[in-house]
Amino acid sequence: MRIANFEHTGLERVDAWLLANHEQDIGLADLKECLKTVNVSFVLEGINRVHSTLICELKDSYVQQSQRYVSHGTDQFDESDLPPGEKERGQALIRQAGRLYAAMSEDGSGIPMEDARYILPLAAKTNLSVAMSADKLADLFALCNGRPLMEPVREAMEPLLPASLYQRLSSAPPGGVRESLTAVFYQDALDRLTPEQPMILLQAFKDLNLKAGLGALTSTRAQAPSEVLAAWGDGAAEKAKAVAQRVMSYGHTAIAEQARTTFGMMCSLVTYHQQIRHRLSSNHREDLRALAGNGDRPAIVPASVQRSRFKEDFLALSRSFKAFRLQILDRLGLDRALPFLLNCDQIKLIYSANARADAAVLSERICMNAQWEIRDLCLRKLTLLKDLSEPLYSKAAPACVYGPCPEGKKSCGSQDEMRARFRNC
Numbered sequence: 001m002r003i004a005n006f007e008h009t010g011l012e013r014v015d016a017w018l019l020a021n022h023e024q025d026i027g028l029a030d031l032k033e034c035l036k037t038v039n040v041s042f043v044l045e046g047i048n049r050v051h052s053t054l055i056c057e058l059k060d061s062y063v064q065q066s067q068r069y070v071s072h073g074t075d076q077f078d079e080s081d082l083p084p085g086e087k088e089r090g091q092a093l094i095r096q097a098g099r100l101y102a103a104m105s106e107d108g109s110g111i112p113m114e115d116a117r118y119i120l121p122l123a124a125k126t127n128l129s130v131a132m133s134a135d136k137l138a139d140l141f142a143l144c145n146g147r148p149l150m151e152p153v154r155e156a157m158e159p160l161l162p163a164s165l166y167q168r169l170s171s172a173p174p175g176g177v178r179e180s181l182t183a184v185f186y187q188d189a190l191d192r193l194t195p196e197q198p199m200i201l202l203q204a205f206k207d208l209n210l211k212a213g214l215g216a217l218t219s220t221r222a223q224a225p226s227e228v229l230a231a232w233g234d235g236a237a238e239k240a241k242a243v244a245q246r247v248m249s250y251g252h253t254a255i256a257e258q259a260r261t262t263f264g265m266m267c268s269l270v271t272y273h274q275q276i277r278h279r280l281s282s283n284h285r286e287d288l289r290a291l292a293g294n295g296d297r298p299a300i301v302p303a304s305v306q307r308s309r310f311k312e313d314f315l316a317l318s319r320s321f322k323a324f325r326l327q328i329l330d331r332l333g334l335d336r337a338l339p340f341l342l343n344c345d346q347i348k349l350i351y352s353a354n355a356r357a358d359a360a361v362l363s364e365r366i367c368m369n370a371q372w373e374i375r376d377l378c379l380r381k382l383t384l385l386k387d388l389s390e391p392l393y394s395k396a397a398p399a400c401v402y403g404p405c406p407e408g409k410k411s412c413g414s415q416d417e418m419r420a421r422f423r424n425c
Contacts, residue, residue: 001046004155010038015162048078049122049336052245058139059279060132067117070124077123115302123339136249142175149335179287188350199380200264208389213240215258245391254353256392258284268300270343271374280357285349292329292337299344355392362396368412397422
């Protein structure tokens with residue numbers, strides 16, 4: 001892998017500040033304060049999708065190469081550094097996945113390329129364009145420090161950063177949560193997620209409309225919100241709903257940020273990556289060791305593959321990957337097992353968001369041009385959210401429902417149907 005197109009807007013000033021204050025006890029928080037107004041941009045080329053997934057979890061602006069450009073050539077996969085014996089078996093599996101992906105992607109197979117990619121392993125190479133405030137470099141280094149899987153990313157940064165800054169960031173202790181510890185906190189919620197129930201409401205404020213309505217009046221009334229609530233009395237719920245509906249109709253959607261919910265979601269790694277790219281929610285995903293070591297969880301097989309002649313090959317190969325991954329995890333550890341996760345493997349996550357952020361995500365992902373799995377999950381979620389508040393999620397619909405389709409030549413052509421389904425529903 002390599003880093004290309006690196007550009008920054010002031011790291012030399014941070015370097016000079018570090019050198020001028022080298023006798024001071026400069027903490028990481030001090031350094032991040034000076035870095036946060038500096039901008040950094042670069043492209044990570046030739047990384048695998050384990051790298052890109054972990055980096056995207058840091059939440060900044062990332063644009064990733066589409067997997068439609070993966071071919072069955074060996075140079076399209078990061079063939080893991082395994083001992084002899086395991087290495088040959090791992091390479092054989094990866095090449096088999098590449099060949100099956102290529103066959104399913106051929107014209108006439110009846111399988112969209114977006115569905116064929118479900119058989120690709122996380123060993124598939126990708127390119128990732130990154131733009132961030134420079135304080136996020138500390139988070140990136142915390143992810144890389146002390147983790148062999150991520151060390152190549154850190155090492156590629158060395159010639160690009162001022163020496164004193166690189167040294168300071170590299171000497172910081174490894175970051176990240178202790179997944180084995182936090183897993184205990186989330187386990188009950190994660191256990192509720194199943195392939196049959198992949199989207200569940202876990203927590204919400206008692207009355208979302210009340211939160212939004214009182215939030216709206218906080219800025220427009222001399223009275224304190226508690227006084228407004230007392231004056232409303234038993235009619236508080238309906239009055240708050242009316243306020244929320246009126247203010248939202250003005251386009252003042254910021255009040256929806258007062259309403260928050262927490263959901264559990266179970267999905268393929270394809271859809272997990274789409275979820276974290278939105279950067280708008282607070283996420284907790286299950287321990288990767290639990291994911292890699294789960295031998296019983298079924299893979300997601302797209303309907304187009306289910307109907308095709310490739311179904312049995314798809315299932316057999318996913319089982320072979322799972323068996324091999326379990327052996328590697330047991331003998332060689334998590335980092336060497338992760339590239340043998342497949343896009344069709346399912347992951348569980350818990351995430352919270354405010355109603356404004358949720359509505360923005362739902363309006364994109366319910367579009368008929370959205371990927372089928374995340375669209376299905378978002379439709380399930382919208383049904384649950386509408387039961388909590390109609391006003392706050394009234395515009396959580398594809399853009400074509402309230403205006404012209406923004407997809408241009410890629411429009412699905414179903415605007416009338418979408419309007420009938422989602423307007424005033």
